[in-house]
Amino acid sequence: MAAALAQGERGRGRTAPNPNVGCVIVQGECVVGRGWTQPGGRPHAEAMALAQAGEKSRGATVYTTLEPCAHVSTRGPACSDGLVAAGVARVVIALGDPDARTDGAGIARLRAAGIAVDVGTGATEARRSMAGFLTRKGLGRPFVTLKLALSLDGAVAMADGSSKWITGAAARAHAHVERARHEAILVGRATLEADAPRLDVRLAGLKARSPRRVVLSSRDLGVAEGWTRIAEPKGIATLDGVDHVLVEGGASAAAAFLRDDLVDRLLIYRAPILVGAGRTLGDIGLAHLADAHGRWQLHDARRLGSDRLDVYERVRS
Amino acid sequence: MAAALAQGERGRGRTAPNPNVGCVIVQGECVVGRGWTQPGGRPHAEAMALAQAGEKSRGATVYTTLEPCAHVSTRGPACSDGLVAAGVARVVIALGDPDARTDGAGIARLRAAGIAVDVGTGATEARRSMAGFLTRKGLGRPFVTLKLALSLDGAVAMADGSSKWITGAAARAHAHVERARHEAILVGRATLEADAPRLDVRLAGLKARSPRRVVLSSRDLGVAEGWTRIAEPKGIATLDGVDHVLVEGGASAAAAFLRDDLVDRLLIYRAPILVGAGRTLGDIGLAHLADAHGRWQLHDARRLGSDRLDVYERVRS
Numbered sequence: 108m109a110a111a112l113a114q115g116e117r118g119r120g121r122t123a124p125n126p127n128v129g130c131v132i133v134q135g136e137c138v139v140g141r142g143w144t145q146p147g148g149r150p151h152a153e154a155m156a157l158a159q160a161g162e163k164s165r166g167a168t169v170y171t172t173l174e175p176c177a178h179v180s181t182r183g184p185a186c187s188d189g190l191v192a193a194g195v196a197r198v199v200i201a202l203g204d205p206d207a208r209t210d211g212a213g214i215a216r217l218r219a220a221g222i223a224v225d226v227g228t229g230a231t232e233a234r235r236s237m238a239g240f241l242t243r244k245g246l247g248r249p250f251v252t253l254k255l256a257l258s259l260d261g262a263v264a265m266a267d268g269s270s271k272w273i274t275g276a277a278a279r280a281h282a283h284v285e286r287a288r289h290e291a292i293l294v295g296r297a298t299l300e301a302d303a304p305r306l307d308v309r310l311a312g313l314k315a316r317s318p319r320r321v322v323l324s325s326r327d328l329g330v331a332e333g334w335t336r337i338a339e340p341k342g343i344a345t346l347d348g349v350d351h352v353l354v355e356g357g358a359s360a361a362a363a364f365l366r367d368d369l370v371d372r373l374l375i376y377r378a379p380i381l382v383g384a385g386r387t388l389g390d391i392g393l394a395h396l397a398d399a400h401g402r403w404q405l406h407d408a409r410r411l412g413s414d415r416l417d418v419y420e421r422v423r424s
Numbered sequence: 425m426a427a428a429l430a431q432g433e434r435g436r437g438r439t440a441p442n443p444n445v446g447c448v449i450v451q452g453e454c455v456v457g458r459g460w461t462q463p464g465g466r467p468h469a470e471a472m473a474l475a476q477a478g479e480k481s482r483g484a485t486v487y488t489t490l491e492p493c494a495h496v497s498t499r500g501p502a503c504s505d506g507l508v509a510a511g512v513a514r515v516v517i518a519l520g521d522p523d524a525r526t527d528g529a530g531i532a533r534l535r536a537a538g539i540a541v542d543v544g545t546g547a548t549e550a551r552r553s554m555a556g557f558l559t560r561k562g563l564g565r566p567f568v569t570l571k572l573a574l575s576l577d578g579a580v581a582m583a584d585g586s587s588k589w590i591t592g593a594a595a596r597a598h599a600h601v602e603r604a605r606h607e608a609i610l611v612g613r614a615t616l617e618a619d620a621p622r623l624d625v626r627l628a629g630l631k632a633r634s635p636r637r638v639v640l641s642s643r644d645l646g647v648a649e650g651w652t653r654i655a656e657p658k659g660i661a662t663l664d665g666v667d668h669v670l671v672e673g674g675a676s677a678a679a680a681f682l683r684d685d686l687v688d689r690l691l692i693y694r695a696p697i698l699v700g701a702g703r704t705l706g707d708i709g710l711a712h713l714a715d716a717h718g719r720w721q722l723h724d725a726r727r728l729g730s731d732r733l734d735v736y737e738r739v740r741s
């Protein structure tokens with residue numbers, strides 16, 4: 108299942124409105140097929156893996172991160188039918204598909220054909236990997252990651268606004284990889300006007316994965332070509348084909364998303380510096396210190412050069 | 425040498441004006457003596473270890489974190505003489521003693537008696553362990569640790585001043601252990617007046633190790649019994665018998681020590697919360713962002729409950 112999840116990660120930020128599923132087919136001790144849902148959402152991961160395995164899928168075990176779909180669309184056949192036709196012996200599924208057109212029907216069809224089905228292996232990781240799709244299905248909006256580049260004492264910039272550079276080259280390169288995992292990147296109006304950020308992916312081989320650019324501004328700016336404007340944070344729900352939004356700044360935009368509890372994941376790039384009287388986030392609507400607790404859980408921590416990256420996830424109970 | 429360093433750590437914060445040396449004596453594959461410089465600075469670590477080893481020190485190898493002293497004082501004999509008299513075969517020393525009364529004379533006396541001497545094993549760790557003594561010798565002041573309890577976004581408190589609690593029970597307990605490793609704890613005037621902090625060690629078995637209490641205040645407060653006042657950060661140099669100072673807050677005192685570049689070590693207890701428009705450190709005298717870099721290096725990172733502790737050391741070239 109770990110291998111299937113790794114396949115699925117390849118599509119993250121490119122498969123909306125479909126989930127970034129991953130699939131691996133194993134015959135005996137050999138992997139005979141691998142697939143991930145392709146950019147734009149088709150073909151599905153299972154179809155890719157079955158095509159690669161060919162005749163070797165007969166009697167094989169299939170690992171897939173999401174329940175195979177049960178619905179035939181104009182864009183392709185149902186994966187559960189494809190698995191039955193290929194004669195696989197067993198299907199291991201991480202998560203059931205919440206889409207009303209499948210939602211258990213895929214599993215039922217497999218079992219009706221005499222295929223052994225296990226559900227739940229790697230469910231936590233699968234939920235994390237397909238958070239964009241699941242958040243869109245569950246909350247009706249994209250999954251939001253907020254990126255912050257901070258000093259040890261929480262400054263996003265000097266008091267005069269200068270922030271080039273708080274973090275180093277390794278942290279900035281990592282941030283570009285993160286961009287490639289999102290359908291859209293968002294900045295606030297002040298950041299757009301002050302920095303005119305390119306917000307593209309400046310990494311060899313990944314330039315074509317530069318995401319859609321969105322600006323948060325309550326008034327019409329006569330936004331330049333290639334930019335979309337939303338008037339308030341919850342406007343992200345209206346962005347078609349966007350299941351992952353990366354909020355890059357500045358402090359006002361970050362605070363606006365936090366005030367509306369629209370941040371699901373924090374990427375904190377932390378430099379080993381103290382700034383003192385610098386710019387900080389600003390009001391996020393916290394009334395009492397006790398209310399701040401229990402909202403964020405550390406998921407990952409690593410070093411990037413002399414900086415560090417801490418990834419926190421919003422705890423939603 | 426690691427075992428000798430662990431012995432030396434037992435005296436940290438209690439041996440001033442003497443260094444917190446540790447010593448282990450090994451005969452064949454057996455440890456036959458252990459010692460650490462006792463509270464107040466005497467007896468020395470080597471004398472303690474030799475007393476424990478007795479006759480077994482003949483022909484043994486001695487590991488000690490600092491060069492054995494060469495000077496006889498009214499408080500005890502010279503350790504180098506003691507080692508010669510005990511008939512040890514070899515002495516492994518982490519660091520030479522910068523004290524003018526020894527400074528190579530201890531090593532010379534051992535070698536003159538036919539004892540093999542190695543110097544330098546574990547020197548980095550020994551320098552860190554005896555940083556209080558070495559800072560007093562080298563810079564004429566105690567070694568200063570600044571403790572900060574911060575949110576992810578660098579707040580030391582809410583805008584209204586409330587800071588109970590940013591960090592959790594495990595972090596606060598760890599901070600009490602740190603108190604016991606310092607001869608003095610310092611707070612600013614505002615913190616003393618607002619919180620009247622006890623600044624003692626509230627841990628079973630360690631209450632007797634509560635350090636001296638110091639307040640930073642430019643004006644005479646009629647300070648209560650048990651408190652010492654200094655008018656400015658560099659006043660720490662005048663604190664007799666204090667080689668380690670823990671600056672506990674508040675933000676103004678912390679910023680004052682940072683402005684004067686008098687902080688050698690940062691203890692950052694970080695809670696997984698966002699505060700927004702909270703209180704931060706304030707002006708630390710930074711003119712340009714570039715000047716902030718290259719000053720702090722991560723030495724240790726660990727989790728304490730849901731909080732984290734990061735230890736940074738000042739890079740002094």
